[in-house]
Amino acid sequence: MGGAFSLLLWVLQVPILHTVFCFVPAEPEVRQLAATYFRILIWGSPAVLGLYSLVGWFLGMQRAKLPMTIAIVQNVVNILASLFLVCVLGWKVEGVALGTLLAQYAGLLLALWLWRTRFERPEPTLHTWRTLLRDRASFVAFFQVNRDIFLRTLCLIAVTVSFTSFGSAQGELTLAANTLLMQFFLLFSYIMDGFAYAGEALGGRYYGARDTLRFARLHRSLLLWGSALALLFTLGYGFGGSVLLRLLTDEVSVIALASHYLSLICAVPFIGFAAFLYDGLYIGTTSTRYMLLTMVLATLLFFGLYALLPPANTSLWLAFLTYLGCRSLVQALYYPKVKQTVAHHNQ
Incomplete structure (x- = not known):
């Protein structure tokens, strides 16, 4: 379901951006910077939606320390990547957006690793799927x-x-x-x-x-x-x-x-x-x-x-x-x- 929504966001990114600017007027320079930031970060939607699902799973299993660990790692990656891309490479708003994008996927990869290593995952069988569908x-x-x-x-x-x-x-x-x-x-x-x-x-x-x-x-x-x-x-x-x-x-x-x-x-x-x-x-x-x-x-x-x-x-x-x-x-x-x-x- 998260993948389907991500695909929908990718397809509709242009009308979404135009709709936002209709409701929130801004100077041309601000619009250009916001559009650049949005067009880069929209590619992080699969990571964001996937991470939401896994964080919800962790919280439902009452393992609240795992989302905290993920959030800390995400923020550290975001800060370091953004500083390198902006201050060293001089990429400005593009660097900030890419730093955030990298942090989103880093958080997703860490969440997947924690899910695979910290929880028992019984292999689904054909009978299991039939029971769920019925x-x-x-x-x-x-x-x-x-x-x-x-x-x-x-x-x-x-x-x-x-x-x-x-x-x-x-x-x-x-x-x-x-x-x-x-x-x-x-x-x-x-x-x-x-x-x-x-x-x-x-x-x-x-x-x-x-x-x-x-x-x-x-x-x-x-x-x-x-x-x-x-x-x-x-x-x-x-x-x-x-x-x-x-x-x-x-x-x-x-x-x-x-x-x-x-x-x-x-x-x-x-x-x-x-x-x-x-x-x-x-x-x-x-x-x-x-x-x-x-x-x-x-x-x-x-x-x-x-x-x-x-x-x-x-x-x-x-x-x-x-x-x-x-x-x-x-x-x-x-x-x-x-x-x-x-x-x-x-x-």
């Missing part, structure tokens, strides 16, 4: 879950791309400031993704065992640790946000504008942390329909609120906070239904 219910459930996650991801991309587009429409300075501020959100989201992966793996185990007691304990533990980290990030951004901005750039005008919105950024961790945790629990229990419905509602709120508010960057961030808050709140309301499925599935 189990239509499992196939239907598999594609339903993938459909829900795919549509949810489309909503996520729509919000992310539109956020950038709406910001760029307010000028290059606003776009630069928002790009910096988004690093605050991304830093927090990377940490919370670890909790989401734990929710997927452990939630899936307790779902399979119909262990509602441990599932409820997992839910409480995730919320407890998630809220503690959210508070830590909120305080860190509140007291150290200006320092972090100065580490990211030395442009005084960009820092000044970004500092104006730091109070809104401080609200992101506490408003949005639950969304990551529930995403993990819902994927682990295959309750992806609730996750999709929540994401659709949150996406509609984002676009609707931004359309109603005055066209300003504050409005954009308020719409984004509403989007995160909706995901957290609505999924929390769905949780009792998800908990019931843990006890009653396949009965």
Whole structure:
């Protein structure tokens, strides 16, 4: 399936690029650099999709150290290759793209090697394939879950791309400031993704065992640790946000504008942390329909609120906070239904 999607991306790379530029206007020089970067990295789609599959397998088997090892190796290869290609060979944006491309395939090769050496792989027989093909219910459930996650991801991309587009429409300075501020959100989201992966793996185990007691304990533990980290990030951004901005750039005008919105950024961790945790629990229990419905509602709120508010960057961030808050709140309301499925599935 990953190979089919990769082939589709290769075939559609030109219309994809044109579509992106329609939604995110840019100067001709920026468009040319972005197009060069995209045309090189698109060839890494098989590696990226294949690695997603293997990382999902490792997490499902509760071997979280393996994805961490892969990520470390990938980043080291990316840094070293990019430095050599850019600083030594002078390849500029092409060098950065090729360095990333090499890192993607290095990560895939390492993941394949770990899969072959760390896990027992019984040889599939003709009887095994026949049994799998006859189990239509499992196939239907598999594609339903993938459909829900795919549509949810489309909503996520729509919000992310539109956020950038709406910001760029307010000028290059606003776009630069928002790009910096988004690093605050991304830093927090990377940490919370670890909790989401734990929710997927452990939630899936307790779902399979119909262990509602441990599932409820997992839910409480995730919320407890998630809220503690959210508070830590909120305080860190509140007291150290200006320092972090100065580490990211030395442009005084960009820092000044970004500092104006730091109070809104401080609200992101506490408003949005639950969304990551529930995403993990819902994927682990295959309750992806609730996750999709929540994401659709949150996406509609984002676009609707931004359309109603005055066209300003504050409005954009308020719409984004509403989007995160909706995901957290609505999924929390769905949780009792998800908990019931843990006890009653396949009965």
